[in-house]
Amino acid sequence: MNTNTLIEVRDLTKYFKTKKGMLHAVDHVSFSIGKGKTLGVVGESGCGKSTTGRAIIRLIEPDSGEVWFDGVDLLSLNQEEIRKKRTELQMIFQDPFSSLNPRKTISETIEEPMRLHNLVPDKKERQLKVARLMDTVGLARRLYNTYPHELDGGRRQRIGIARALSMNPKFVVCDEPVSALDVSIQAQILNLMKEVQEQLGLTYLFITHDLSVVYHFSDDIAVMYLGQIIEKAPSDELFARPMHPYTRALLLAIPVPSIHDRKERVIMKGELSSPINPGQVCRFASRCAYVFDRCTREAPLLQAKDNNHEVACFLYKGE
Amino acid sequence: MRDQYEKYSQYRLVVLRLRRNKGAVIGFIFLCLLVASAIFADFLFDYEAEVIAQNISQRLLHPSFQHPLGTDEFGRDLLARIVHGSRISLLVASLAIVLAVSFGGTLGAIAGFYGGLVDNVIMRITDVLLSIPMTMFAIVIVAALGASTRNLVLAIGAASVPIFARIVRGAVLTVRDVEYVEAARAIGAKNSTIIVHHILPNCLAPIIVQVTLRMASAIYNTAALSFLGMGVSPPSPEWGALLASGRNYIRNYSYLSVIPGVLIMLTILSLNMLGDGLRDALDPRLK
Amino acid sequence: MMRERSQSKYALEIRDLAVEYRTIEWTARALNGLDLSIEKGKTLGLVGETGAGKTTAGLSIMGLIPNPPGRIASGSILLEGEELLTKTEREYRKIRGKKVSMIFQDPMSSLNPVLTIEDQLTEVIETHEHLSNRECRKKAEQMLELVGIPADRITEYPHQFSGGMKQRVVIAIALACTPALLIADEPTTALDVTIQAQVLETMKNLKNMYSMSMLMITHDLGIVADVCDSVSVIYAGRVVEHGSLEDVFDHTRHPYTIGLFNSLPNMKDRTMKLKPIKGLMPDPGNLPRGCTFAERCDYAQGMCREVYPEKIYRNKEHYVRCHLYLSKTIESEMWNR
Numbered sequence: 001m002n003t004n005t006l007i008e009v010r011d012l013t014k015y016f017k018t019k020k021g022m023l024h025a026v027d028h029v030s031f032s033i034g035k036g037k038t039l040g041v042v043g044e045s046g047c048g049k050s051t052t053g054r055a056i057i058r059l060i061e062p063d064s065g066e067v068w069f070d071g072v073d074l075l076s077l078n079q080e081e082i083r084k085k086r087t088e089l090q091m092i093f094q095d096p097f098s099s100l101n102p103r104k105t106i107s108e109t110i111e112e113p114m115r116l117h118n119l120v121p122d123k124k125e126r127q128l129k130v131a132r133l134m135d136t137v138g139l140a141r142r143l144y145n146t147y148p149h150e151l152d153g154g155r156r157q158r159i160g161i162a163r164a165l166s167m168n169p170k171f172v173v174c175d176e177p178v179s180a181l182d183v184s185i186q187a188q189i190l191n192l193m194k195e196v197q198e199q200l201g202l203t204y205l206f207i208t209h210d211l212s213v214v215y216h217f218s219d220d221i222a223v224m225y226l227g228q229i230i231e232k233a234p235s236d237e238l239f240a241r242p243m244h245p246y247t248r249a250l251l252l253a254i255p256v257p258s259i260h261d262r263k264e265r266v267i268m269k270g271e272l273s274s275p276i277n278p279g280q281v282c283r284f285a286s287r288c289a290y291v292f293d294r295c296t297r298e299a300p301l302l303q304a305k306d307n308n309h310e311v312a313c314f315l316y317k318g319e
Numbered sequence: 320m321r322d323q324y325e326k327y328s329q330y331r332l333v334v335l336r337l338r339r340n341k342g343a344v345i346g347f348i349f350l351c352l353l354v355a356s357a358i359f360a361d362f363l364f365d366y367e368a369e370v371i372a373q374n375i376s377q378r379l380l381h382p383s384f385q386h387p388l389g390t391d392e393f394g395r396d397l398l399a400r401i402v403h404g405s406r407i408s409l410l411v412a413s414l415a416i417v418l419a420v421s422f423g424g425t426l427g428a429i430a431g432f433y434g435g436l437v438d439n440v441i442m443r444i445t446d447v448l449l450s451i452p453m454t455m456f457a458i459v460i461v462a463a464l465g466a467s468t469r470n471l472v473l474a475i476g477a478a479s480v481p482i483f484a485r486i487v488r489g490a491v492l493t494v495r496d497v498e499y500v501e502a503a504r505a506i507g508a509k510n511s512t513i514i515v516h517h518i519l520p521n522c523l524a525p526i527i528v529q530v531t532l533r534m535a536s537a538i539y540n541t542a543a544l545s546f547l548g549m550g551v552s553p554p555s556p557e558w559g560a561l562l563a564s565g566r567n568y569i570r571n572y573s574y575l576s577v578i579p580g581v582l583i584m585l586t587i588l589s590l591n592m593l594g595d596g597l598r599d600a601l602d603p604r605l606k
Numbered sequence: 607m608m609r610e611r612s613q614s615k616y617a618l619e620i621r622d623l624a625v626e627y628r629t630i631e632w633t634a635r636a637l638n639g640l641d642l643s644i645e646k647g648k649t650l651g652l653v654g655e656t657g658a659g660k661t662t663a664g665l666s667i668m669g670l671i672p673n674p675p676g677r678i679a680s681g682s683i684l685l686e687g688e689e690l691l692t693k694t695e696r697e698y699r700k701i702r703g704k705k706v707s708m709i710f711q712d713p714m715s716s717l718n719p720v721l722t723i724e725d726q727l728t729e730v731i732e733t734h735e736h737l738s739n740r741e742c743r744k745k746a747e748q749m750l751e752l753v754g755i756p757a758d759r760i761t762e763y764p765h766q767f768s769g770g771m772k773q774r775v776v777i778a779i780a781l782a783c784t785p786a787l788l789i790a791d792e793p794t795t796a797l798d799v800t801i802q803a804q805v806l807e808t809m810k811n812l813k814n815m816y817s818m819s820m821l822m823i824t825h826d827l828g829i830v831a832d833v834c835d836s837v838s839v840i841y842a843g844r845v846v847e848h849g850s851l852e853d854v855f856d857h858t859r860h861p862y863t864i865g866l867f868n869s870l871p872n873m874k875d876r877t878m879k880l881k882p883i884k885g886l887m888p889d890p891g892n893l894p895r896g897c898t899f900a901e902r903c904d905y906a907q908g909m910c911r912e913v914y915p916e917k918i919y920r921n922k923e924h925y926v927r928c929h930l931y932l933s934k935t936i937e938s939e940m941w942n943r
Contacts, residue, residue: 044798044799044800044801045769045798152886153656154886182655182656182825183655183825183866183869183870184655184865184866184869184882184883185882185886186869186882187868187869187870187880187881187882187883188882188884190880191879191880191882194879209798209799211799212870212871212873213871215871215873215876216871216872216876216880217871235876236876239873249800250799250800252803253799253800253802253803254799254828255802255803255806255826255827255828255829255831255832256828256831256832256873257826257827257828257830257831257855257867257870258831258855259831259851259852259855259856262831267803267804267807268800268803268804271768271770271771271801272768
């Protein structure tokens with residue numbers, strides 16, 4: 001693993017047992033993220049992006065695979081060791097309304113991680129640190145003793161960010177951090193997250209379904225479909241030259257807020273195929289406009305083309 | 320979304336809503352009077368002189384200015400006995416409930432949080448216990464252990480344990496999968512911390528409501544058991560016992576039974592109205 | 607009995623509508639003098655953020671404002687020339703589903719999980735039209751086919767459909783009696799983007815087929831560009847800018863609308879920092895004097911905090927409520943995006 005990589009995920013897998021069979025939520029996912037960089041993971045509901053994010057930091061226990069963080073495989077640690085590692089691996093959650101304990105004031109919420117791990121034993125110093133964190137995320141100090149229900153979504157999300165930052169983590173998984181917010185507030189929070197990343201040298205895994213946001217926020221983007229990464233490339237490259245038919249359809253489906261440059265939309269037919277017992281085939285075949293025989297008999301592997309661009313599709317085999 | 324940050328803590332909102340419920344307010348006032356009389360019983364009526372001491376010459380007097388509620392068959396002032404009796408009823412009921420909430424609540428929290436086999440075992444046991452009517456259960460325990468105030472508390476407390484186990488388990492289940500619990504795990508909290516600091520404080524609403532309702536039931540059972548002679552021993556002026564001893568004089572001196580009976584009824588009614596009011600005030604959907 | 611055909615060229619006209627919500631703690635003005643108009647056969651996009659009053663506007667038209675704690679304080683709503691606010695609940699029931707329909711954001715909770723699709727579709731048809739059972743069923747099947755669902759699935763239950771299909775069923779139910787106006791409140795927000803594309807396509811086809819008028823309530827300017835003919839931007843209970851699609855997208859005037867466009871990520875240059883609007887929407891229980899946007903506006907001057915701006919027209923349709931403009935200056939491009 002080269003020294004500029006902070007996190008390397010290899011073959012991460014998580015299946016869920018259901019009455020109808022094995023649900024392939026995350027299927028042999030691999031990627032790496034460089035220090036201080038942001039990897040965006042996009043996909044629609046059911047693609048496994050949230051499960052992947054949680055599996056990496058072991059909020060959900062993966063079935064197999066390796067997660068190399070700072071020279072250690074996180075999946076090999078026991079419960080107590082991983083609990084201690086949590087100071088370096090943090091998460092920002094999607095729903096500002098349910099990710100904060102309604103019975104704790106916002107200062108108690110931000111302070112809690114420090115208290116749990118006894119990072120700052122002196123009470124006064126802790127309070128000062130909380131106040132400074134509030135400054136960093138743009139929360140007025142007079143809100144110190146307020147409860148979440150008194151605040152709006154944008155401010156609550158800032159609390160979540162402050163909580164995640166309170167232990168000076170190296171890596172933060174952001175699970176749809178702005179999806180529940182209004183557009184103008186989204187922009188505020190995204191700017192904040194970027195500033196904080198630059199200031200503290202954080203590495204982000206940014207999970208979202210919103211393509212315009214991921215383009216703006218990430219250095220590289222991985223597109224997931226039914227538990228697998230089907231394309232991965234630097235952001236500009238992905239948007240300029242999308243290769244996988246799903247990525248193409250996805251990009252074309254985004255409503256463009258302009259009355260010029262109206263692209264001809266390709267409406268994707270059909271619905272998602274089932275993630276239960278999908279078999280060794282291309283999982284997108286049932287909806288693909290370019291499907292041919294091989295797609296229904298074999299599963300394409302993620303392969304690197306030029307420009308750091310990886311794609312899993314038989315249309316590009318070999319070239 | 321207020322920029323003028325008045326501290327609208329959740330408790331204040333609940334109190335505001337509660338105040339609008341006339342029934343709950345009346346119930347609350349009655350209960351306050353009751354508690355006050357229990358606390359100041361000794362100041363109002365000296366125990367030895369008025370409650371215990373027999374005064375045959377004064378026996379069976381109808382209510383008058385000197386004895387506002389009359390006297391009983393031993394010449395003791397009924398009002399004095401009732402005021403001291405409130406102490407016993409409230410004490411027994413409160414202790415029993417505290418017992419029930421602690422044991423039942425812990426069992427329920429463990430069952431709800433860990434699920435699986437632990438949950439199954441605990442729930443099947445509570446199922447069995449719940450199938451026994453509470454009063455019967457209490458009677459059986461007192462019969463086995465003997466009649467005394469301590470055993471009364473144990474019996475009624477034990478009879479209420481399964482209910483609280485159920486309630487707390489249900490409440491824990493609703494909160495267990497909420498994002499802030501996941502967030503607590505993400506920051507590295509241990510399971511015990513999560514249950515105590517994050518889950519239980521947010522389960523209080525249904526527990527509070529049940530406490531008031533179960534208190535009513537505990538008072539009822541205390542009275543019932545004493546009525547049957549299985550509770551406190553004479554000359555303790557517990558209301559149920561008063562009811563029992565007044566039975567023989569019901570034809571000409573009905574006040575001896577009726578008044579304690581009415582008070583038992585009023586207490587239970589007040590607790591129920593308060594409990595209903597609390598349930599409505601704490602209902603998050605009405606916000 | 608012959609119903610009078612309305613001569614009005616507008617399917618919907620709302621004038622000066624005020625709606626308030628009262629609770630023990632406060633009184634909030636959700637709508638504060640709302641003006642809205644939709645021409646027959648056209649689609650109006652009502653754009654705003656959470657708390658601006660968009661859903662309240664939709665519910666007011668349908669007569670579905672919960673009372674208590676809400677009530678319509680003043681104003682008028684004309685549906686095809688007919689005043690709605692004076693109607694009794696009984697009269698309103700004849701209109702809902704027949705002259706005006708509404709579809710909501712979450713298809714999961716819009717459909718009754720214990721009834722089949724057939725039951726739910728025929729319910730609305732039976733309520734308003736006098737057809738035999740067989741005719742009702744036939745009509746229901748037709749509607750399903752129209753929204754792209756095979757008719758033989760009519761006997762299934764909602765849980766057997768995916769999110770996008772559920773929403774299309776909801777659309778079929780809404781349009782079963784060919785209403786003059788369809789109100790769509792964030793119909794695709796809960797759906798994936800590719801499914802959203804399918805559903806919007808379906809809605810556009812149906813709109814054209816029935817020459818129906820539509821009120822599309824949304825916060826997504828992309829959807830507005832795709833589906834709408836004209837746009838009203840709503841902020842704190844009032845429309846601050848209104849015009850045709852071209853007026854509002856290419857000749858944006860109100861600072862709030864400009865702010866909305868600026869908050870969107872620039873798809874050409876990812877390194878450019880986003881330009882959010884500072885601050886938050888005001889509390890509807892505590893609206894400021896003067897222009898409600900003033901405290902967030904980069905261009906606010908003294909008068910903005912004292913007097914609520916009047917409508918200034920740039921052309922026949924495009925108007926804006928903002929003190930920055932006078933009738934003569936509004937045409938020139940003062941702010942470039």
